Amino acid sequence: MTPEAFNSGEPVPVTAAGGTVTLVEGSTFCLSDTSGDIRPGTSHGLFFRDARLLSRWELRLDGQTPHPLSVQSPEAFAAQFVLRRNPKPGQADSTLLLVRERLVGDGLRETITLRNLGRENTVATLTLHVDADFSDLFAVKEGRPAHGGADATVAGSELLLRDRDDGSRGLSVSATADPLAAPGVLNWRVIVPARGEWSTEIVVQPTVGNRRVRPQFDRGEEVESSGPARKIRAWRDVSTAVTAEHAVLTQVLHRTESDLGALQIHDSAQDGRPFVAAGAPWFMTLFGRDSLLTAWMALPLDVGLALGTLETLAELQGRRVDPLTEKEPGRILHELRLGPDSDQVLGGSHYYGTVDATPLFVMLLAECWRWGADETGVRALLPAADAALTWLERYGDRDGDGFVEYRRATDRGLLNQGWKDSFDGINDAAGRLATTPIALCEVQGYAYAAWLARAELAEAFNDPATAGRCRERAETLRARFAETFWLPDKGWYAVALDGRKQPVDSLTSNSAHCLWSGIATDEHAAVLVERLSGSEMDSGFGLRTLSSAMGAYNPMSYHNGSVWPHDTAIAVAGLLRYAHLPGAVDLAQRLATGLLDAAASFGGRLPELFCGFSRTEFSPPIPYPTSCSPQAWASAAPLLLVRSFLGLEPHVPQRKLTVRPHLPAQWGRLSLTDLRLGGVTVHVEADRETAKVTGLPDGWQLDGAD
Structure with a gap:
């Protein structure tokens, strides 16, 4: 996957000022800023089946952008944006909290809650600006001019947007709490009682082939009960x-x-x-x-x-x-x-x-x-x-x-x-x-x-x-x-x-x-x-794609000196295949340690790639601007x-399991619970160069472990 794959121009950076929040579930993903806004003129959007639906989704509180406090994303498909009303002039504090809870999955659901922490009732005006351009994913990535745009209409309190170029594509936006709807806008004027709260639930539903797509969630449903949550639980169960x-x-x-x-x-x-899609935001296929x-x-x-x-x-x-x-x-x-x-x-x-x-x-x-x-x-x-x-x-x-x-x-x-x-x-x-x-x-x-x-x-x-x-x-x-x-x-x-x-x-x-x-x-x-052991290849955070001694080396390039986590992991696997050779295990452990240190700096989620500058020059590692994540x-x-x-190598048809560990010392004890090998379920525990396997039936051959 590469910018060249799109044949025209460099991609638009995913990361805007203040960072980008990516939510993903199957063929649906959403890019927004840390306020939860999808801002026009950026690569932000709600995407479904390789097309951008929402190109604008901006929330204003009393005519202003709320002040962001934090973003929490416990799962890849859900996030909670915590914001506050901007303080009044001359004041440092605000008593009105705004929480946006977002869930994606064949559509988008957002619950907006206002919490009044003050002693008096407060009046608030919420305005949600909505637009769609139905642009192809490639066009968004390359920063090319937008698709034909959308025709916006209102049916009661529901917004309807339809692709001007292809009338079979569209979306609907519906909300609770009786919004006042106009083309491209939902508006609420509310009184939030002292120490009380007010909320609305908004649902975006795609239309493909003139048929509405059923989202993977229901109105009022807890996130934990939604389709995406059930799917991830089923994945974890197996x-x-x-x-x-x-x-x-x-x-x-x-x-x-x-x-x-x-x-x-x-x-x-x-x-x-x-099957697994390659990655968000540009390769959800x-x-x-x-x-x-x-x-x-x-x-x-x-x-x-x-x-x-x-x-x-x-x-x-x-x-x-x-x-x-x-x-x-x-x-x-x-x-x-x-x-x-x-x-x-x-x-x-x-x-x-x-x-x-x-x-x-x-x-x-x-x-x-x-x-x-x-x-x-x-x-x-x-x-x-x-x-x-x-x-x-x-x-x-x-x-x-x-x-x-x-x-x-x-x-x-x-x-x-x-x-x-x-x-x-x-x-x-x-x-x-x-x-x-x-x-x-x-x-x-x-x-x-x-x-x-x-x-x-x-x-x-x-x-x-x-x-x-x-x-x-x-x-x-x-x-x-x-x-x-x-x-x-x-x-x-x-x-x-x-x-x-x-x-x-x-x-x-x-x-x-x-x-x-x-x-x-x-x-x-x-x-x-x-x-491979030299500093020309080992950046300190993983293996470079190209040695720093080569003529085309550029640590900020896509393939000529950057570090790709999957590439480093394959190198580690290769080195450990030749663990009997001098230096192979040491280099494998050094590369893995560097890669995990890089992961820590990216919040525990390794990106597609990052810049290949030496660790002695820049630490933590420098992000690559258009890297996919996840x-x-x-x-x-x-x-x-x-x-x-x-050193885990099962051979179920031969009823054989090999475990020959060379764990880095800092990993401590490592456990694999409910490892399924055909009809057999085993448990593996390892520490440094020792391992114990339990649950292996009689008749199986175990090599290299206690």
Whole structure:
């Protein structure tokens, strides 16, 4: 995900003066300032299915903006904005408190309460200004001119706004306490008794296809009883509870659970099958790469999320060649869009321009099988996995050299199609941009792991011929990769081969992904650990995407020196895969400690990315201005850290569980309660390099724990 993905201009910063509050629930999210206002001319808004509904939602008390005191957001989908009436001239205090309680979920509900703390009755005028522009999400992100706007009418005390360009889209705003309604305005004039209070409840209901969408809440319903609250409770009921003595880690894990629950979208056409959206505010939709990696990281919480993501992507898998969408047989989707302008962006509403989602699909299928996913569901996805591997050979390997490369099909597509998909994301040590077709080092690692994954599934399902062919393909790729990508004079893997098959020789975090996939040899990995350990790569708050010694380094860039939490977590997982090598565990622990320190400075919620300045220069870390938060793989990254430091590797079909911990000392005791492995539920406790597992039935093999 990248600004380049939107093809026109830089995105508008999400953070306005005073900060931005983001609420999210499935395909609904709301951006406002810390007063709760959605201010026109900003990226604020209430968004639903990739379109902005509300573009203005400004509350005035006696004609003035109330004075904000605090914002509390116990869950990702709800917030309480606490404000007060501005003091009278010459006075420091105010006796009128204003509380805005907001809930989102296929609409918006806001309860406004005035509390008079004074000894006399007070007269107050509340005015809510409402407008909508129905702009496509892309247009809002890029700061492009607004959509056609809205026609506003009044029906009694209800405001009705309808899209001027598409009359089938609209919204209604209704409120209690008898407001005086005019086009674009609700107004209340009230007397609040001494030591008493007054309130009104306002509901925003979207209209799509001339039909009103039913919100996930009812009028007068407590937040705890609403649909979003029931959904998060159901998610927690089936999820593993992860707790730690380390206070920040516990805080981060709680936020992880809440955010991943809120980012889930349930496909109503498929019995509520879940998948995870990539992140708020700009990526509240299915993304192949992001959704797959997030599901992988979240396996310790819930295997069902991974299976749902795989099933959803399999249904959307390419079945023909279409240059406009970059669809090809077997290729896994890059992103799905539903907004009013979706046909004008990239290749349309279904865009396939990604090189790594396809091998990641096969990797995740085998991994969720190991974690106990239903075998029937896994078997049903084998044809999709085979089609994905065929894509790797036929379309991914464009020149038949054994490596997977990419080149966009038209000038509407993404120039770069790995995870660093900004236009300048792939460059050499001098800073020169690589020319396409480009074969990325981490993608070869994913392809290697995908071939091995399919081989393991074939062996388990009595298909030795397929298993043998896939293993041979994997070993050939690994040997060729070592010969071609390793730069012995530098001590790292080339980030890519360019269009002339020349190594692109910059030192990047991509090399660490080669540890995670296992394509790196021990000999190369030992040297790479040393290179990643230096201050050029380790910012003190996580691993930089690009070494500070490289020509294109810019700590404020999107992909050329910033720190991405998911990227650092994958690096940590890779280092711990090679824990037997000198320095690997120490570096993994150092990177994880830095990342959790960064999380503490962001209130326990890791953002999509942050600037890569050295910790000795700026502490806490500097935010990246258009970073998504919450963002799926950033939210899930702490789970990958926990799993990796535990050395937690289940293999349910073989009735085997491995736990080999290397926990950082400051974490203290770490517990996983109700860890579901197929039909088995276990409890894991670990401290430093010791672990205890209870609940494992007879007949299971336990390696590495007491």
